[in-house]
Amino acid sequence: MSTPQGARARARQEITAAIKEAARRQLAEEGAAKLSLRAVARELGMVSSALYRYFPSRDDLLTALIIDAYDSLGEASERARDAASTAPPPARWIAVCEAVRGWALAHPHEYALIYGSPVPGYSAPETTVRAAARVGLVLIGIVRDGHRGPGLAGLSLTAGLRPEAERMAADLAPDLPPEAAVALVAAWAQLFGLVGFEVFGQFHRVVEDREAFFRHAAARLAEGVGLNGS
Amino acid sequence: MSTPQGARARARQEITAAIKEAARRQLAEEGAAKLSLRAVARELGMVSSALYRYFPSRDDLLTALIIDAYDSLGEASERARDAASTAPPPARWIAVCEAVRGWALAHPHEYALIYGSPVPGYSAPETTVRAAARVGLVLIGIVRDGHRGPGLAGLSLTAGLRPEAERMAADLAPDLPPEAAVALVAAWAQLFGLVGFEVFGQFHRVVEDREAFFRHAAARLAEGVGLNGS
DNA sequence: CAAAAAAGAGAGCACCGCTCTTGCTTTGGA
DNA sequence: TCCAAAGCAAGAGCGGTGCTCTCTTTTTTG
Numbered sequence: 192m193s194t195p196q197g198a199r200a201r202a203r204q205e206i207t208a209a210i211k212e213a214a215r216r217q218l219a220e221e222g223a224a225k226l227s228l229r230a231v232a233r234e235l236g237m238v239s240s241a242l243y244r245y246f247p248s249r250d251d252l253l254t255a256l257i258i259d260a261y262d263s264l265g266e267a268s269e270r271a272r273d274a275a276s277t278a279p280p281p282a283r284w285i286a287v288c289e290a291v292r293g294w295a296l297a298h299p300h301e302y303a304l305i306y307g308s309p310v311p312g313y314s315a316p317e318t319t320v321r322a323a324a325r326v327g328l329v330l331i332g333i334v335r336d337g338h339r340g341p342g343l344a345g346l347s348l349t350a351g352l353r354p355e356a357e358r359m360a361a362d363l364a365p366d367l368p369p370e371a372a373v374a375l376v377a378a379w380a381q382l383f384g385l386v387g388f389e390v391f392g393q394f395h396r397v398v399e400d401r402e403a404f405f406r407h408a409a410a411r412l413a414e415g416v417g418l419n420g421s
Numbered sequence: 422m423s424t425p426q427g428a429r430a431r432a433r434q435e436i437t438a439a440i441k442e443a444a445r446r447q448l449a450e451e452g453a454a455k456l457s458l459r460a461v462a463r464e465l466g467m468v469s470s471a472l473y474r475y476f477p478s479r480d481d482l483l484t485a486l487i488i489d490a491y492d493s494l495g496e497a498s499e500r501a502r503d504a505a506s507t508a509p510p511p512a513r514w515i516a517v518c519e520a521v522r523g524w525a526l527a528h529p530h531e532y533a534l535i536y537g538s539p540v541p542g543y544s545a546p547e548t549t550v551r552a553a554a555r556v557g558l559v560l561i562g563i564v565r566d567g568h569r570g571p572g573l574a575g576l577s578l579t580a581g582l583r584p585e586a587e588r589m590a591a592d593l594a595p596d597l598p599p600e601a602a603v604a605l606v607a608a609w610a611q612l613f614g615l616v617g618f619e620v621f622g623q624f625h626r627v628v629e630d631r632e633a634f635f636r637h638a639a640a641r642l643a644e645g646v647g648l649n650g651s
Numbered sequence: 652c653a654a655a656a657a658a659g660a661g662a663g664c665a666c667c668g669c670t671c672t673t674g675c676t677t678t679g680g681a
Numbered sequence: 682t683c684c685a686a687a688g689c690a691a692g693a694g695c696g697g698t699g700c701t702c703t704c705t706t707t708t709t710t711g
Contacts, residue, residue: 199677199688223538224454229667240670241690249668307538308453309621320625349637355630362627376627377615377638383623384614385607391539393613395550397592398606400585407579408607415641429657429708458699470701471659479699 207245209235211259214252215301222300223253253304258322260301265325267294272329280337281410281418287329288382288409295386302390306383327379331364334375337418338367346370346417374416382412437475439465441489444482445531452530453483483534488552490531495555497524502559510567511640511648517559518612518639525616532620536613557609561594564605567648568597576600576647604646612642 213234217226228249232239246252271290275283295302305323348356348370356369363372385408388394389401398404443464447456458479462469476482501520505513525532535553578586578600586599593602615638618624619631628634 197678203688227667228669238691239668240692243669244689303538306617306621306623308533323623347641349633349640352630352633352637355628355633358629359627373634373637374641376624376634377641380618380623380638381611381614384611384617387536387614387617388610391536393536393553393610394606397589398585399588400582403579403582403585404603404606407582407603408610410579411577411604411607411645415645427709433657457697459697468660469699470661473700474658 203245206235210242210245210252211255214256215259218256218300218304219298223304226253228252254319256301257305258319260298260305261319261322261325263298263301264291264294264305265322265329267291268326268329272333280333281413284330284333284337284413284416284418285406285409287326287333288412289405291326291382292386292389292405295390299390302386306387307391330379330382331367331375334371334416334418335364335367337416338371346374348373371417378412378416381415382409385409433475436465440472440475440482441485444486445489448486448530448534449528453534456483458482484549486531487535488549490528490535491549491552491555493528493531494521494524494535495552495559497521498556498559502563510563511643514560514563514567514643514646514648515636515639517556517563518642519635521556521612522616522619522635525620529620532616536617537621560609560612561597561605564601564646564648565594565597567646568601576604578603601647608642608646611645612639615639 210231213231214226217230217234226249228242228246229239231252232242246255267290268287271286272283275286278286295306346368352373353369356373359376360367360369360372363375367375385405389398389405394401440461443461444456447460447464456479458472458476459469461482462472465472476485497520498517501516502513505516508516525536576598582603583599586603589606590597590599590602593605597605615635619628619635624631
């Protein structure tokens with residue numbers, strides 16, 4: 192009688208959260224490949240088969256962690272945008288880029304989970320897609336703001352790309368010129384190229400002052416999407 | 422006494438090659454996570470323990486595949502460069518970028534192995550590093566050629582980055598101005614950001630005409646390293 | 652030709668994901 | 682209020698994995 196929603200439902204939520212928490216810790220320590228349902232169960236003091244009441248398979252657990260990671264990254268980028276809300280668009284762009292980088296360096300295994308090799312088979316559940324879009328939306332918003340002001344500077348378009356560019360603009364941000372939509376998507380992928388190379392150690396013995404290097408690259412990325420250097 | 426080098430040594434080479442070949446096929450079909458020593462041994466008609474005479478662990482087998490993948494990609498990019506050797510540097514740059522993309526799309530699991538999440542622990546044997554440099558060398562060569570001609574166009578440098586830029590230039594290509602070295606490394610990472618997003622499905626429902634999109638992005642990347650549009 | 656080195660075969664260990672059955676507890680309707 | 686239904690934990694067990702150890706056979710070498 193006590194709790195309205197039923198004590199059992201709440202217990203289920205709590206246990207589900209505890210499982211994800213333990214799994215996330217294992218993920219951070221050992222990586223996705225080493226994440227073991229049995230080890231998670233052991234850490235929680237339950238038997239491994241009991242865990243299947245909460246997640247029907249290891250891949251489902253991983254999918255839950257993937258969605259959480261996308262949300263965490265999205266939140267970090269939104270926080271950076273809001274913290275820089277009074278700055279001009281180029282500075283805001285750089286702030287968000289640095290937030291993405293900072294999050295990735297702080298959570299390398301979770302970053303690998305969402306932007307490295309897709310580990311669970313090849314499924315991309317629809318829920319994942321929505322969670323993945325958050326960072327993109329933040330970037331779109333900044334570019335939109337920037338283009339309201341001084342306008343775009345020096346964005347070109349290869350001949351054959353115009354129809355695709357118009358389609359992309361219509362899908363992504365109808366109020367943006369097609370050139371900007373193309374440049375934005377490219378910059379989006381390139382941002383994660385920079386971050387991924389750093390997180391995955393590809394800059395080893397190539398870039399030393401990675402902080403300064405990234406700041407510079409992010410600034411040039413901003414120019415690339417038409418945000419004229421502040 | 423027949424063969425000079427010893428029949429056994431040759432047999433060892435052949436078996437090693439056969440193991441790698443079988444492993445590569447499994448890798449292409451199921452991905453690195455599913456690659457199983459036992460399955461490889463089964464396919465070759467030997468018992469799993471015998472395989473340890475050739476590779477001391479599963480990770481060592483994977484490392485061998487990683488090196489081969491780097492070599493294969495490096496070779497593809499060198500072929501593209503040589504095939505376009507008469508074209509002006511910007512066109513050569515684009516050709517190499519497209520070769521990288523083509524190789525990645527043709528060998529997604531091998532691409533994931535080398536540019537996705539680093540799967541075997543966190544070790545990067547020295548041999549791997551040398552193999553990884555090949556694509557980079559091709560890109561450096563093109564930019565060097567380009568800068569011999571008309572010179573760099575509009576490359577800037579953020580204030581604090583100058584010392585790092587000079588260090589990078591000294592290491593990478595002493596005959597290149599520091600601005601170009603920085604731009605080159607950034608473009609290198611960004612190229613693999615574009616390719617990775619496409620291979621790992623991040624462009625799903627975002628970019629449709631990926632061929633045209635990539636061509637455009639590669640062209641802008643060329644401009645970014647100072648190769649003035651042909 | 653005999654000693655030494657290399658290779659294969661097999662058993663076995665500890666772990667894994669996952670399924671199925673068996674009891675116990677909570678829940679919700681008659 | 683009571684009782685069937687549903688939810689959940691536990692245990693045993695299946696087939697698979699990476700890896701180690703021992704034993705035997707084959708090849709190379711002094």
